[in-house]
């Protein structure tokens with residue numbers, strides 16, 4: 001059965017005109033599977049443990065029912081969302097602000113690397129939804145500059161990544177600082193044991209919702225690998241044959257990002273790098289250039305690229321093969337988002353073939369061997 005926006009239903013619940021108008025403006029015509037499954041539960045006040053691949057609309061899965069329920073007349077923080085990185089905090093804050101736009105709900109991203117005074121002023125002025133990274137949130141809690149006594153819903157977004165990044169203690173401290181009478185939602189692309197245990201300790205009778213990865217990511221992303229001893233040359237050939245590419249190229253280390261960025265720039269590509277050693281304003285500038293289409297190629301480390309939702313990424317390129325299958329899934333999830341087609345390319349050296357096979361096996365996908373374009377293909381273009 002299809003619920004059309006016109007009838008006022010989305011994901012099986014009746015939405016107010018204001019929320020409906022907002023999501024229609026965002027181009028949402030039908031709920032994604034994770035949204036269909038979670039929106040009614042969240043609206044009913046249940047604790048939810050939601051698992052779905054990146055790019056499947058988890059933000060709106062919790063964002064729509066939260067924005068529907070909030071009281072815009074109160075200036076208290078009513079929902080708190082934890083995210084692993086600053087970029088994600090910004091991105092989720094933006095998406096929630098769009099959903100809550102016509103209800104005039106105020107959202108505030110709060111993360112390290114941004115002057116704390118400005119955040120303190122904004123918090124004092126009053127916001128209804130705070131989206132933050134665990135470290136900076138805890139800082140505000142300890143300083144007493146954020147009041148969480150009215151929080152009704154707490155969201156742990158991209159929980160697996162927060163744990164990977166070592167935020168477990170901070171998260172537990174924050175969980176203890178919000179009222180016990182609350183709704184807790186946890187979203188993640190994967191559900192390792194550590195997350196189940198966190199859920200057992202801090203959630204009340206959570207409903208588990210899972211949308212399997214096979215049905216979501218794979219059909220939309222064509223996956224190739226190229227075996228070569230000269231990966232830089234291979235990468236340049238691929239980039240030269242693809243006109244209008246908007247690519248994210250992953251490197252294993254920050255140094256690798258810097259070196260590859262310099263090599264690509266020297267060859268005339270519009271490329272820039274993103275990693276954790278850059279200042280916040282440098283990172284913002286690079287992201288803006290990429291979003292505004294002033295860059296063709298974003299070179300990044302895993303951490304810097306976590307969860308980024310950038311529209312129309314045509315290629316995800318693993319210049320360095322990911323360390324493990326989870327990381328592969330996260331990386332290629334940057335393309336083929338929300339029903340668009342994408343290409344994922346992995347460069348390997350001959351000795352990395354086994355690692356590639358391992359990824360193929362545990363992600364249950366086919367990664368096809370590609371033939372590098374020859375110089376003739378490039379000249380012919």
Ligand code: ADP
Pocket residue numbers: 027028029030031032035052053054055056057058059060095309337338
């Ligand atoms: P996830 O958190 O699962 O990785 P996001 O919440 O970041 O995914 O959503 C990915 C993209 O899909 C975003 O650009 C979002 O606006 C878009 N999106 C989400 N839900 C829908 C929908 N129902 N219809 C169309 N686009 C959607």
Ligand code: MG
Pocket residue numbers: 058059157158307
């Ligand atoms: Mg997300």
